[in-house]
Amino acid sequence: MIGYQAPQARLVSVKYAGYKFEVVDIDSYKIDQLLVTRIEPNVIDKPALES
Incomplete structure (x- = not known):
């Protein structure tokens, strides 16, 4: 088909x-690659040390 564009993949x-x-x-209906990333906690979320 002229002018046909495949739908964009969603992340x-x-x-x-x-x-x-x-x-x-x-790949078809199967997950082929999975990226796993550790989420670092925000500095604001860490409790402050009391002296």
Whole structure:
């Protein structure tokens, strides 16, 4: 077909238990590649040490 463009893939990600899981590649109905990244806690979220 002239002028046909395939739909753009969506990046799917989930944050759980201090990690971020991102689907990088899907082959048909199967996840082919998954990127797992540890999420560092923000400095603001850390409790201050009392002297």
